[in-house]
Amino acid sequence: MVAVSNDAPRMTQSDMFSWHMEQNPILRSTVVVVVLLDASPDWDRFLATVERAAQVLPAMRRKLVPDRGLAPARWVDDADFDLNWHVRRLDAPHPKNLDGVLEVARTAAMTAFDPARPMWEYTLLDGLEEDAAAAVVMKFHHSLTDGVGGVRIAAEIMDFERGGTEREPIASSDQIAPAPTLRDTVGWYASSGVTVVRQSVSSAARLGARMVVRPLRALRDVAGTAVSVARIVEPVTSTASPVMTERSTRRHLATLDVPVDALAAAGEAGGGTLNDAFLAGIVLGMRDYHRRHDAQIDHLRVTMPMNLRHEDDPLGGNRITLVRIRIPCDLDEPKKLIDRIHDIVMKWRLEPAVPLADPIAGALNVLPAAAVGAMLEHVDFLASDVPGSPVPLYLAGAKITRQYAFGPTIGAAFNVTLLSYVGDCCMGIDVDDAAVPDLDVLVESLATGFREVCET
Template sequence: MTAQDEFMRASDAFSWYQESDPAMRATIVAVAWLDRSPDWARLSARVKAATRLVPRLRQRVTEPPARIAVPRWETDEAFDMTWHLRRTTADSDAAVLELARIEAMTGFDRARPLWVYTLVEGLPDGRAALLMKLHHALTDGVGAVRLAPTLFDTVPEPEFTPHPEEPKNTHGGALVPASIVHTAGQLLDLAGQVVRAAGPTAWQVLRDPLGSVRTVVDTAQSIGRTVAPVTDIRSPVMRGRGLGRRLDVVSVALTDLKHAARTTGVTVNDAFLAGVTGGMRHYHHKHDAPVDELRVTMPISIREATDPLASNRITLMRFLVPVSEADPARRMRLIDTRAKAARNARSLRFTDAIAAGLDLLPTGFVGGMLKRVDFLASDVTGMPVEVYLAGAKVTAHAAFGPTMGCAANLTLMSYNGTCHVAANLDTAALPDSDVFIDCLRLGMDEVIAVGRD
């Protein structure tokens, strides 16, 4: 583990600090449904090997007092696998989602590494499920998919050699001095990055003085839009915020969603967002409260090939999406334009610098802004082929992302040709969650119909 990996990035620390507000917990709960119970001994050995291969899975967070520096990852010398790998029983898929809901609402034990896996057995027809609970500071959706080969296999009976070495605690020095030194260096480095990225070189100024000025102004405006305070909730209906959660899944064929996107000339993400906003449109009409636009937070991956598996490499972009547009094809094109602007924003390269600034603000102030965002939506390219867990075949895989103060988090993850839209709903904002799920399903069906027509 390098000195850089020893400490949290500013963006990871941001999600960690928000934990002081239970409504802002950054907990990811993924569910893998299985055709039968996996072999417990093999599963235990595989998970144990993963904790050796990925040292972060045996590390806990140590935090300097009063936020004088970023938190540090430190090996848990008392690591106990039985705390992190558990087994229980349930009699239905609804009971599995209820267990996932409880996990999503429950905070982590901060004295231990930030993950818990629970095998759920006893489902009808001998089926089972694996609940995987992780903190967002530990990894993001793309990182979790890249971690999958440490646990899942493409064949039922793979050749498997356990990783032989135990992770070692490589942190250097006492927590507070080391964290201060690291944070100071990180801030200086971020400042340098901002100057180099935002400011044109002398040669650029000589060649194109007006263009150089526009570059600086455009960059400043992009950063300003990214950090601008959110002062209002756009939805006239989804206004409450609380601690209750409802989890459900809406599934569609990946080929259908791709065909709708190709037919309209947009991306799969645009088609997915159009399905979500279509659901939002129907939901608001059912409440006689039509709305023109809603504010969405969309995670954008900034992960590079050299980034470690267990790491969080996303930035959160907020923008308005059309809801009142009834034509799903036109809505897809409108979303495409706005999503492209977010994905190409100049502020993306300053993600850590922005997060470092937000980390200095009171948690309540930042959380108050996030709670005024209407919903969060993200899509993750999952495993494209059928995989197995200790001999059991995975039949479906969904990931419930945290609401982070929004009324709902809608996360699409593909698996073996099927897209599972996992809905994590704040029941204070959506007390009639069954109605919302029906509307979401209707919105996705409208988008898919575009490709079929």
């Protein structure tokens, strides 16, 4: 979030992008996390812990108020903030197992947020009889935080011991985020204009100096950046998959577990990383899924978040950029596929336009939602890898046995989000029903793909 003249926070352009594109409901950026527990957590402790987290992250107590014109929306303190509205306790629905929990989670994923309140909800489901004793369904809008930031926020409500974790007291603050005024809006336009001019003059000066010393290289760099930006924003007019072509607002969720050590070893054996092995498992699963539908695929397009977050960045907001990568699907040998994916992903990480996420988002925010949809709705799948805790965690006295993150599809046929926890890669699979009407078949195919990768 960016501070303005009166210290009230505004959305960054990247956060505004995830909010603006929701004019098309297929592109909603709702994130749902399911946490499975070995016991029912202490309710009073749970409430106190979440209340503390809301003090650590002020955005949890703030709602979004649109501003005038092109100015980004403002985070404004909710004078009617009610913790008990955001945190709820219910009896687990039938069937009292993971399937019942996922049904609650998918309903949460499909339900729009109340714009008059902060965009997050926690629901404790008590009385499970299979898979866990209790579960917490956590729902939040992507503009509140990204995956890596979410893991840091989780550290504020989760403990390393069943008895709890000693935490530093929160310093009280009288500072509030007021509603926007016309003066604030005018101030934002003025400061933005000054910033653009200052950056333009600075860039022109640097470019001028480089033109004197190395003119050809300077021109190549400018041209390279322009081409890189074009690659990131280039519209995609059709899906690469001949099967997963339709889109809707209907969702279903599923899970898949793979050992961390096995996936990391496969990545290393193929000359890549765990993330490269993760993508290879999905690609091999897609080959199997399309074979079951008597279809062939030459390549697929994947949207992949790239982390731009630094250690000293605030917890809230997004520090990612979304890139759409074309991955060939003609290899069936896992090691070769991992090696190829590693090369492709590394080239994208070095793209000159990747660090320019916020300026690019600012340009996209002036486009109609239909134009943004053209960029995203024809992507075949979305994949995200979020490093979690390597040690067991507890929530208000209950041990966390599994945790799954279900990222938004934002126009893709499905999203697979890998959240590592202790020794497992816990994968949450969020599927658009129109694109993938046979979820069980998709999960079987993905399991086949990861089995092939891990057995290399």
